[in-house]
Amino acid sequence: MTAKPVSHSRTTLTELMIPAYANFGGRVHGGILLSLMDKVAYACAAKHAGQYCVTVSVDGVNFRQPVEVGELVSLMASVNYVGRTSLVVGIKVVAENVKTGSVKHTNTSYFTMVAKDDHEKPTEVPPLLLETSDDIRRFLEAMKRKELRVLNAEYFHNAKTQMLIDESVDKLVNERCELADGLEL
Ligand SMILES: CC(C)(COP(=O)(O)OP(=O)(O)OC[C@H]1O[C@@H](n2cnc3c(N)ncnc32)[C@H](O)[C@@H]1OP(=O)(O)O)[C@@H](O)C(=O)NCCC(=O)NCCS
Numbered sequence: 001m002t003a004k005p006v007s008h009s010r011t012t013l014t015e016l017m018i019p020a021y022a023n024f025g026g027r028v029h030g031g032i033l034l035s036l037m038d039k040v041a042y043a044c045a046a047k048h049a050g051q052y053c054v055t056v057s058v059d060g061v062n063f064r065q066p067v068e069v070g071e072l073v074s075l076m077a078s079v080n081y082v083g084r085t086s087l088v089v090g091i092k093v094v095a096e097n098v099k100t101g102s103v104k105h106t107n108t109s110y111f112t113m114v115a116k117d118d119h120e121k122p123t124e125v126p127p128l129l130l131e132t133s134d135d136i137r138r139f140l141e142a143m144k145r146k147e148l149r150v151l152n153a154e155y156f157h158n159a160k161t162q163m164l165i166d167e168s169v170d171k172l173v174n175e176r177c178e179l180a181d182g183l184e185l
Contacts, residue, residue, distance in 0.1 A: 009047035033093065038055055075092070078090060078138075093106045
């Protein structure tokens with residue numbers, strides 16, 4: 001399969017934050033941003049894969065700053081990493097106040113997508129042609145995140161509930177919780 005450059009599928013989606021997107025506090029609902037991120041991740045992944053893609057997992061959704069109604073939000077997506085059938089799309093989200101021209105970086109998140117064939121089976125995606133040092137750095141960072149995710153999954157798979165309680169229940173005294181009267185551990 002011929003490698004495709006990162007630039008082939010780089011995608012930007014820009015959307016005006018309209019009042020219908022507001023939460024009860026008058027700012028933009030986090031779910032709206034998640035939905036926009038999913039859209040741009042799909043567009044970018046499908047373009048690289050040349051196939052229909054589905055979202056498998058999402059890493060790094062930390063909203064650092066609120067987004068206001070009236071701001072222009074841009075989501076810049078590029079393929080960071082390619083496995084056999086999966087690919088990771090990195091998305092940088094910025095919000096611009098058009099009156100003042102100020103731009104704030106709200107979050108950078110990573111969507112793992114899997115390409116599917118006409119029978120809904122995972123199907124191979126083209127390798128990624130890395131053209132810049134940023135492309136290399138992002139590929140290596142995605143490999144590291146994948147490695148850490150596997151370790152994390154293994155920990156929770158292997159940690160038996162009772163073992164976790166026995167080892168860690170004492171730590172609850174420092175937390176903001178209380179055990180109900182008569183609760184048996
Ligand atoms: C994603 C899915 C196809 C994986 O199916 P599967 O039978 O486990 O297939 P595989 O084990 O071959 O995994 C396929 C790829 O997904 C990756 N993958 C699977 N689970 C993953 C996870 N939780 N996080 C990251 N990658 C994952 C695998 O590493 C593999 O990547 P690779 O081919 O690049 O090595 C299947 O779980 C699925 O269809 N999920 C639903 C996705 C969906 O509908 N999303 C929209 C939600 S509304």
